[in-house]
Amino acid sequence: DTGVSQDPRHKITKRGQNVTFRCDPISEHNRLYWYRQTLGQGPEFLTYFQNEAQLEKSRLLSDRFSAERPKGSFSTLEIQRTEQGDSAMYLCASSTPTTASTDTQYFGPGTRLTVL
Amino acid sequence: RKEVEQDPGPFNVPEGATVAFNCTYSNSASQSFFWYRQDCRKEPKLLMSVYSSGNEDGRFTAQLNRASQYISLLIRDSKLSDSATYLCVVNFYYNTDKLIFGTGTRLQVFP
Numbered sequence: 433d434t435g436v437s438q439d440p441r442h443k444i445t446k447r448g449q450n451v452t453f454r455c456d457p458i459s460e461h462n463r464l465y466w467y468r469q470t471l472g473q474g475p476e477f478l479t480y481f482q483n484e485a486q487l488e489k490s491r492l493l494s495d496r497f498s499a500e501r502p503k504g505s506f507s508t509l510e511i512q513r514t515e516q517g518d519s520a521m522y523l524c525a526s527s528t529p530t531t532a533s534t535d536t537q538y539f540g541p542g543t544r545l546t547v548l
Numbered sequence: 549r550k551e552v553e554q555d556p557g558p559f560n561v562p563e564g565a566t567v568a569f570n571c572t573y574s575n576s577a578s579q580s581f582f583w584y585r586q587d588c589r590k591e592p593k594l595l596m597s598v599y600s601s602g603n604e605d606g607r608f609t610a611q612l613n614r615a616s617q618y619i620s621l622l623i624r625d626s627k628l629s630d631s632a633t634y635l636c637v638v639n640f641y642y643n644t645d646k647l648i649f650g651t652g653t654r655l656q657v658f659p
Contacts, residue, residue, distance in 0.1 A: 463645065472556070474635050474649030475592065488646060523591060527645060535645055539591035 434458060436540035438524050444546045445514055452510045453543045457526030464507050465537060466499055467523040468492065475523055481507060514547045521545075549574055554636050554650035561657055565626045569653045571619040571636030580639040581612055583621050585632045586652065592635055595621075626657045 437456045445451050457464050462483050467475035478497070480488045483504035493499075496514075501507040511518055521542040527535035554571045561567045573581075581598035596603065598610040598619055609622040619636055636650040 465645070465647075467647075467649075472651065474552075474637075474651050475647075476649070477646045480646060536594055536597075537645065537647060539593065541591050 436524055436526050436538055438522075438540040438543050440543055441541060442544045442546075444548065446548050447516060448513055450510065450512045451514060451545065452508055453522055453524075453545075454506060454508050455524030455526075455540060456506045457524070458528075458538060461526035461528045461538075462504065463527045463529070463535065464501055465525040465527075466507070466509050467525065467539075469521040469523055469542070470519075478509075511545075514545075516547045519545055519547045550650075551575065551640070551648045552636055552638050552650040554653050556651055556653060558654040558656050561626050561655070563626055563628060563657055563659055565657075566622065566624045567626055567655060568623075569621045569634055569636075569655075571621075571650055573617050573619070573636075573638045573648075575638070575640045576614075576617060578617075578638045578640050581610075581619050582637040582639075582647075583608075583610060583619075584635040584637050584649075586635055587632050592649075595634070623655075626655075628657050628659065631655055631657045 439454045464481045466478040469475040481501040496512045499509045523542045524540045525537040527537045551574045583595040584592040585595045586592045598612045602611045607624045611620045633652040633654045635652045638648045
């Protein structure tokens with residue numbers, strides 16, 4: 433399977449614990465995005481990398497959240513001191529520059545986080 | 549006001565019906581427009597891009613009205629497999645690929 437992969441697919445944690453998610457983009461894609469989706473809502477943008485550079489961060493990304501893409505390939509999203517409000521599906525997407533005005537983003541299956 | 553607004557539905561239609569979804573967006577400078585499909589507990593997948601002149605892909609037709617900041621999706625001859633949530637998606641700005649999603653419109657096609 434050459435699509436976007438995410439690990440783990442599900443994570444249950446207790447409030448106050450730290451969690452880390454991993455995303456492996458499609459291999460030739462240099463752009464990588466993180467979104468968060470809560471029940472009944474569409475995905476909300478969190479942050480975006482081009483290669484290893486983090487180019488944009490949403491105000492949704494509080495100081496408890498940090499994302500990295502150290503070698504421009506896979507990315508990690510860490511949430512420190514989790515809160516119940518962090519419970520959501522965390523989606524990763526990747527794209528590669530094309531001649532279109534906006535690149536097509538391909539989404540991974542997501543990591544579903546439940547904070548107890 | 550939300551940046552991208554959709555009627556959440558659900559729309560319950562019989563097989564073979566024609567159904568239309570509408571979406572409005574707040575930023576008149578928006579650059580690109582899409583419809584994504586999301587099955588229950590799955591990731592969103594691109595259904596089609598939306599072009600100013602309107603475009604069609606099989607049973608699906610998308611329209612864009614920039615003056616009214618309005619996007620539509622028409623599904624003809626609905627199939628059971630069309631049951632899903634349809635997300636209206638907009639890219640607002642130059643030099644970013646940040647996508648803004650609507651809340652989605654749920655479609656249920658029944659036999």
